[in-house]
Amino acid sequence: KQEVTQIPAALSVPEGENLVLNCSFTDSAIYNLQWFRQDPGKGLTSLLLIQSSQREQTSGRLNASLDKSSGRSTLYIAASQPGDSATYLCAVLYGGSQGNLIFGKGTKLSVKP
Amino acid sequence: NAGVTQTPKFRILKIGQSMTLQCTQDMNHNYMYWYRQDPGMGLKLIYYSVGAGITDKGEVPNGYNVSRSTTEDFPLRLELAAPSQTSVYFCASRGEGGNTQYFGPGTRLTVL
Numbered sequence: 734k735q736e737v738t739q740i741p742a743a744l745s746v747p748e749g750e751n752l753v754l755n756c757s758f759t760d761s762a763i764y765n766l767q768w769f770r771q772d773p774g775k776g777l778t779s780l781l782l783i784q785s786s787q788r789e790q791t792s793g794r795l796n797a798s799l800d801k802s803s804g805r806s807t808l809y810i811a812a813s814q815p816g817d818s819a820t821y822l823c824a825v826l827y828g829g830s831q832g833n834l835i836f837g838k839g840t841k842l843s844v845k846p
Numbered sequence: 847n848a849g850v851t852q853t854p855k856f857r858i859l860k861i862g863q864s865m866t867l868q869c870t871q872d873m874n875h876n877y878m879y880w881y882r883q884d885p886g887m888g889l890k891l892i893y894y895s896v897g898a899g900i901t902d903k904g905e906v907p908n909g910y911n912v913s914r915s916t917t918e919d920f921p922l923r924l925e926l927a928a929p930s931q932t933s934v935y936f937c938a939s940r941g942e943g944g945n946t947q948y949f950g951p952g953t954r955l956t957v958l
Binding site: 737767769774775776777778779782822824830831833834836837838839 | 850877879886887888889890891894896904936938942943945946947948949950951952954
């Protein structure tokens with residue numbers, strides 16, 4: 734059974750810091766991996782999607798890496814801002830392209846001004 | 847472009863009542879999903895559909911039913927509401943080829 738774990742569960746940093754969020758999964762047979770952002774009381778917004786054949790994806794200050802063989806992904810946020818405060822969820826698409834997303838519990842990030 | 851819309855946004859039910867959560871997408875996506883999210887937890891899949899007329903159970907289907915008569919709509923039915931069904935419910939859709947899933951804003955349901 735595929736399980737997704739995110740560490741840490743919560744993180745508080747001062748504005749301007751670079752930070753790393755971690756995601757691990759137990760079965761390396763994934764189709765892709767997505768990072769989502771969730772603001773309080775809102776739905777999920779997709780940040781980055783990494784296909785299983787890729788090593789990383791970048792969007793602005795965000796960089797996500799994938800090491801499928803070791804079952805790990807990291808989300809790197811450069812020069813953090815208070816507006817980055819949210820919960821970040823990692824999810825793997827498991828069971829081929831027609832499979833389903835398996836989610837971690839998320840990391841709640843707070844960036845202090 | 848509305849994306850994925852859900853109604854209602856909030857609802858309080860009494861134990862034993864029934865209700866339908868509505869979900870509509872305007873992106874012509876074949877794949878649609880219902881998730882529930884309990885406090886401090888990740889999302890768990892309730893039911894999903896790979897196209898009109900085709901539905902299947904996810905990880906936590908008990909107490910729920912779905913139908914998919916059109917590509918656009920994927921309603922979730924609670925027949926006999928129980929306190930354990932208090933949660934936030936998200937609907938999502940995606941196109942072919944393992945692409946990004948798009949989420950609705952969620953329905954916050956409380957069963958008392």
